[in-house]
Amino acid sequence: MEYLDESEREEHWEKIHEALINEQIDQFRAEFLEIHPYDQAKIFEEQPEEIRSLIYTYLSPEEMADVMENIDSEDVEPFFNEMNPRYAAGVLAEMSTDDAVDILNEFDKNKVASFLSIMDKESAGEIKELLHYEEKTAGSIMTTEFVSIHLNQTVKEAMRHLRKEAPDAETIYYLFVVDEQKCLVGVLSLRDLIIAEGDWLISDVMSDRVVSVGVTDDQEEIAQMMRDYDFLALPVVGFQNYLLGIITVDDIMDVMEEEASDDYSKLAGISDMDRPDDTAFTSAKKRLPWLVILLFLGMFTASIIGRFEETLDQVAILAIFIPLIAGMAGNTGTQALAVAVRGIATGEIAKQGKSKILVREAFTGLINGIACGILITIVVYVWKEDFYLGLLVGLSTMATLIVATIAGAMIPLIMHRLNIDPAVASGPFITTINDIFSILIYFGMATAFMNLLIQ
Amino acid sequence: MEYLDESEREEHWEKIHEALINEQIDQFRAEFLEIHPYDQAKIFEEQPEEIRSLIYTYLSPEEMADVMENIDSEDVEPFFNEMNPRYAAGVLAEMSTDDAVDILNEFDKNKVASFLSIMDKESAGEIKELLHYEEKTAGSIMTTEFVSIHLNQTVKEAMRHLRKEAPDAETIYYLFVVDEQKCLVGVLSLRDLIIAEGDWLISDVMSDRVVSVGVTDDQEEIAQMMRDYDFLALPVVGFQNYLLGIITVDDIMDVMEEEASDDYSKLAGISDMDRPDDTAFTSAKKRLPWLVILLFLGMFTASIIGRFEETLDQVAILAIFIPLIAGMAGNTGTQALAVAVRGIATGEIAKQGKSKILVREAFTGLINGIACGILITIVVYVWKEDFYLGLLVGLSTMATLIVATIAGAMIPLIMHRLNIDPAVASGPFITTINDIFSILIYFGMATAFMNLLIQ
Structure with a gap:
């Protein structure tokens, strides 16, 4: 470099x-x-x-x-x-x-x-x-230093205007064409302008299929659009197509980086990504809120296990599989969550339909649940020489994976419907919710089939 | 829109x-x-x-x-x-x-x-x-359809050349200047060319401080560079600055999206992000590998708890705090991991120095450990009316948070040193490693202070 x-x-x-x-x-x-x-x-x-x-x-x-x-x-x-x-x-x-x-x-x-x-x-x-x-929003990232040219100018006049404006404009590679009322009516790339003959009219060489964004549109959608259409600049319009400003690709790259960093942080349960020069105190303060929330959710999980204390007293060995089952539930939920959050962000889920995604996730959970369930049953049976214990752990894992996968996909979809940023349903949150599901399933089944376990 | x-x-x-x-x-x-x-x-x-x-x-x-x-x-x-x-x-x-x-x-x-x-x-x-x-690499994303102009051309000649080449070139907004040997010697934006007088020489109006990338350079670094410098196109050079191609900003936006999606998937433990039209089988197949790895790591965790079976038999209530402690360890580790992976990706860690980051993470872990430890001690004491149990859970949480934070930051740094993509040390991996640490600490302390717990 x-x-x-x-x-x-x-x-x-x-x-x-x-x-x-x-x-x-x-x-x-x-x-x-x-x-x-x-x-x-x-x-x-x-x-x-x-x-x-x-x-x-x-x-x-x-x-x-x-x-x-x-x-x-x-x-x-x-x-x-x-x-x-x-x-x-x-x-x-x-x-x-x-x-x-x-x-x-x-x-x-x-x-x-x-x-x-x-x-x-x-x-x-x-x-x-x-x-x-x-x-x-578009308004907050747009610039007002753009070059607009008039519908009735000739190519030569536009070129002269451009030479004058070039030093101050953010970009001169897309020229936005306006009418008398300063409303956006067309677009012309500098490439087109250079190839055109000097006495042609702008209205003849411009494209009138101009793509624009509204001033209150969300920056993430704009980034998506710029990436799909390979634009270098997008015009921002207000009421009745009045041209307010432009958004250039360099600002959009910053938006993409910011949004990616944001989603990533939320998946990891950090409210705001650490800055490299943060002190340990600042950095601890940013991470503590999630830890405290998790602490209380963890206490709730503990109280649920506490309700099965009798079961646990009779079959203490049940305790050793808690991290296994909870861990797998947490992970499969995070996987489903990540897929759903990305799908919402890229607009793919809107296209496919939510119910289709949920059905697929349910089947994905079922397939992985059966695969892991069988594997666990065998491993525990071989290891502990107790078939019913193996079956209990295996069946619990299977049920847990199905529930956790559906929960992981459904929670961000519900949040999206409620107009809450789905990325807020971050990894640790889903993980802890699924901890609770998994423990209810595991101890619930153990209590129901207690007589088989204490033979 | x-x-x-x-x-x-x-x-x-x-x-x-x-x-x-x-x-x-x-x-x-x-x-x-x-x-x-x-x-x-x-x-x-x-x-x-x-x-x-x-x-x-x-x-x-x-x-x-x-x-x-x-x-x-x-x-x-x-x-x-x-x-x-x-x-x-x-x-x-x-x-x-x-x-x-x-x-x-x-x-x-x-x-x-x-x-x-x-x-x-x-x-x-x-x-x-x-x-x-x-x-x-740069070579795989560059295009060879670019416009290069010669050092000794006049502005007018260059403009004529440009008009001819414009329809086929990927971009004409950056013109790369080469010498007799087709080696890159300068750069000129179309903006500069338009403002310049027709009879000036290109060598007088170009900038000779041209930024270029090597053909084997990594695409992520190039994306970083394009974002920092706000370029619309970057020249790719081979041996002795021979101009091979250019990389345009629209391709770099795709790279940014791809890399962000990649890091995000890895944090969630998905080898390859699901595509919206994947069937449940394809989708299950992509997620299963991690689940199976976690299954065996979970078995290992189970065997560790198994070694404390005696402790568990005597104080069955210990089991109810396993998800709490393991969950907090997993989360704090994932937070530290995410910060380290982003820091490596953006080059900020190279700048600050690894040891400085590790020291900060250790202190961050200590601060959050003390805060959460005290809180947990109080909550458990109030809830279970057992001071020593509260102290045990609180101290274990504190020690666990410190170890887990350091592990979360250190593992990606080590992988980076070993030239392995640090994002591979994904969330579920760190979580499970930290499960193991947390259980060793928790049951180790419980066994050591057993006499206080069974008074």
Whole structure:
């Protein structure tokens, strides 16, 4: 890979640092501005405060905006606090509107208001508009810096307009065509524009089958759509197709990463994925809630087993298979859960129908239940030389796997129907629910067939 | 959303179907070719075989290639089997090389050879070259249909070259600049080209700090890079920077989806995520391997509890807390695992250092262990009115949480060091390992302090 790795970054940093301590501003700017803003950001983030404050004086707000755009929006607040407020407001104004809004969403309301009050009117207006949109909707990830061209322009005029707008626009590779009312009526790729003759009309070369998203649409659905249709940018429209902004593919990649990370964390039972620089305390705090919930669910499980204390007193050996049965129930439930959550996320379940999925899961549970049940019966029989014990453990496993598989698939489907994010029905939750089912089945059967077990 | 949803697709299909049964080829082509290839693919896939064979005769190989590019490469083999071989070879030849290669990778070798033998020489040659690259490397996802321009061309010449190449290239928005030896020396965005004056030299307007990837680089790292740097295309180079191909952002979105799905499945203990149209048998077969492994690990856990049978006989109540302690160990281990696997995937752990992460995880385990331990001691004491029992369960939980957290973080790190994909150390595996630790700790402590428990 030829982008800057750790050691190259250090090498660059040495040159940059030397320029800084010798206060050679030109030297610093030459070295720093030559590298990709992502690498600038990585170098910037590694610096101590006194060096950072030197950098603020050496870079224009516009240059600093490039750096800030490449830092995770959750991490930048301290940097903005260090800057003098007028400079900070300048940096925010120079950033892509969508990135500036992401950052301002992390600040408290008073601070946002004070930044907006010292910013130039135009930028402040654009930012204010976007601040209204709810998180994770099209509105919150779109940018208003796009190029739109008019239906009645010629190719040549559009090209001239494009050359002028190119430096400020997020992307110029998709051109959105609007009518008099600024309503979206068509789309044209730069590729099409380049191939077209100069005197043709835009309305003749554009495609009027333009795909757009609504401003309140969910970001995950938009990501899905962009991936399916291989778009580089999607227009966002409001009432009566009024063109409000565009969403570009680079922002969608961040959405995909965020959503994937989110689903993954929830499956593992972490409310919010740890950040690499979290302390042990922060990290413990994020994981503790699930552990406490599990603790009480575990107590409930314990009380259920407690109700079978008599059975357990008579046949103490029953206890040794508790982790086996509960573990298999938990796992098969998590498998079914994962399939259902992914199926909902990709829209495949909507297409196939919920009942079809549930029937399939029931049969999957049955097949695996029979297979594992027979295997366990044999293993326990051979090991403990007790056929009825083997049969009990085997039959319980079979019944448990069927119930657990159906539960694993059904719970996220029900949550989805109730408009709750199905990924919240995370792994540990399903696992514990299935622990309870499995123990009821296992001890229930043991109690019913007690006379066979204590012969 | 304005792309075709289920009902719109059906509406379109009705018109298309009517044209087909009346054998109105022009009508069919007008309706079908007007919609996005993704929607064409969705409609095509839903048809019965006899209708599909009609479609093959109505569409040119080039038009069918667009349809096939929008179907998952794992699903297309039956369609190619239905086509007459010469038509099928034509379709493959007209597809993007990278997509054709993805499909051919699913076929058996003889069939690939027979398709290549009836294909035009040029396409066959391009495909053969790409078939050599290992799966999940840059080589396997790159395309050879890119536009390269020469160092010494003028902007005007480059623009003319571009207009000619545009219809066939995957993307024209990044232009890669090569020298006499076809080695990569620079990059230029179409945006820069459009703004530049016609008589300037490419070598003066290009950037020579071009980021490239090696042909054997891993696709996950490339996806990471594309996301960090917000590129739309990356050049792939071989020996001495020889330009071999490019990777475009739409393929990278598919890689991101694939990798996320992969990590998610592994955390849930599914070897390969179910496909929505899988039968219960296929689906059961995919999940069974993990269940059987867990079954034997569970037997091992059972044998460990069996060794404490004496303890269990004397204090049967111990059994009721087994699911609680094992469940919490499993969950805390999965949390630590998920954080470590994500950290490895995003490269953050390489940056922070493994030992730092392990120390943090140990402290995280200690904090949560103390918190949960105290809580459990109190709850059990209040519930069972037995202080020593409460203390035993509480202390075991504490020790278990510490060990399980460290194990959850350490196992993927060790696997990564051994060059095994850390995501293989999936949730159920860690859970079962931690079951064993937790039971050893719990019963070990119970046996040691037996005299306090049976007062």
